[in-house]
Amino acid sequence: NAGVTQTPKFQVLKTGQSMTLQCAQDMNHNSMYWYRQDPGMGLRLIYYSASEGTTDKGEVPNGYNVSRLNKREFSLRLESAAPSQTSVYFCASSDPNYGYTFGSGTRLTVV
């Protein structure tokens, strides 16, 4: 089925460890996004990529890096995980005048 695929679905890290969250879309969308959602809250934008080859910071970029590998793939990296980064991470993609398509999320716990 067409959509946005995120891996992994669950991850537990120790403080200071690094990891990369993977995201791929097969809808030929130009724009891709990474959000985080904390309990009882809405989504906050971490980074986004308006088109292949470009990336920009969102509301909460500190502690994260991203790579737009190609039009399909947009990865999020935590270089040195902190407990404050415990959250659910969502990747999304879109075309400008349409709604976003979200992945099913990655539940990350940093202990």
Add this chain to the structure above:
Amino acid sequence: SQQGEEDPQALSIQEGENATMNCSYKTSINNLQWYRQNSGRGLVHLILIRSNEREKHSGRLRVTLDTSKKSSSLLITASRAADTASYFCAQRDSSYKLIFGSGTRLLVRP
């Protein structure tokens, strides 16, 4: 923060009743979108209304937009237990960013 505000934060209604959720935002928008999130799941796009539109319908959903008041509302008519979820509005500005509100948790009692 650029986030908008949603009202109410939580809403509990009986099956068959209508549910109305409101959203206010702070900046000029290109469009405004509504999403649903079932517990533990990703977000699902419901409806998009452009800044030059005032009302839009999709099945049992009706969305209004008042750009002069920077506000929008989502009406779900004849609610069902399956409508139980969190509902989020999100504003898209002239960039490609979509900024989400804090959401309304809707409980529809059978």
